[in-house]
Amino acid sequence: MPSGAWIGRSNGWTRSSAARLDRLSPTIQRELVAIARAVSAGRPARAAERAERLAGILEHPAASG
Numbered sequence: 001m002p003s004g005a006w007i008g009r010s011n012g013w014t015r016s017s018a019a020r021l022d023r024l025s026p027t028i029q030r031e032l033v034a035i036a037r038a039v040s041a042g043r044p045a046r047a048a049e050r051a052e053r054l055a056g057i058l059e060h061p062a063a064s065g
Contacts, residue, residue, distance in 0.1 A: 027057060 024032070031054040038047035 028054065031057065 031050055035047050035050045035054065038044070038050060
């Protein structure tokens with residue numbers, strides 16, 4: 001899937017997750033913050049890389065520690 005497509009697809013999920021950030025694992029919190037910072041800094045490619053990493057963590061939660 002192209003990077004931009006994942007970011008677009010995850011838009012609603014990120015908004016609703018931000019309201020519950022304190023209930024997420026520290027690893028997922030770090031990834032969401034890194035994605036938001038990359039987007040704010042105008043670095044969509046970096047945001048997409050982090051989004052892909054987050055997708056992997058969410059698909060295989062045991063691998064995140």
